[in-house]
Amino acid sequence: MARPAYLGGVLALAGVFGLVAAALVGETAAPPVGALPVFVLVSLSLVVGLSTAASP
């Protein structure tokens, strides 16, 4: 596996996407379950999504 800079860039892009999604929901939608659970669940989605794609 090579090109770690490219790899890191794409993964960082995924992280930014998740953080923006969490921030948008937390700020504008006032989720009933609270902003923190939304943030942590979006984070879980990120970790699971990234890890699942890396599975064989």
Next chain:
Amino acid sequence: MVGQIGPLVQVGRKKTALAVHVLGGIAGGATIGLLLGFGGELLRAALGDTLDTVFVVVVSAALLYTASVDLGLLKVPHLTWVRQTPGSWPCSMGHYPGIFGWGFDLGLGVTTRIPYQSTLIVPLAAFLCGDLATAVAITTTYGAARALAVVAAVESVPGDDYGAACDAIQERVVPLKRLVGVTALVIAALIMIS
């Protein structure tokens, strides 16, 4: 996954194919989020604020369970199924629609094999949060992350040696599983104290 998708993007324009795959993942995640979020809104209409308590108890308990399985602490059969995205799609649908469909199918998260039990928390939380926007955010992030990770893996393969990339990934499955398990444990704790 890389072993199957990698050769696909060699046909036609590679960057277009990968972009279409990511769009498919985002669309798949958003679609399942809309469905689960709508179901959750109906559940909230029926249960009211009780759903918030149900969310904290059920999602936290499910996270503890799935984390224990992913960490290897609980030796129980995995909840999963054997279906994979049909490799014939790019032929039967056309090249780019097939790659889009592949991303869409993977982005749904619940229609293909589930390698980590913590993956099950994504649709469960999206449903039980009882809020459409939250559900879409959770599942779309999953779909996008899954597709972007495929892009990262495919792009990082030197030449066309996708077999070697699969072998390298295979060696990292156990650490990845532990990473997911630990993350699930941390998130269970955060939800319980929030």
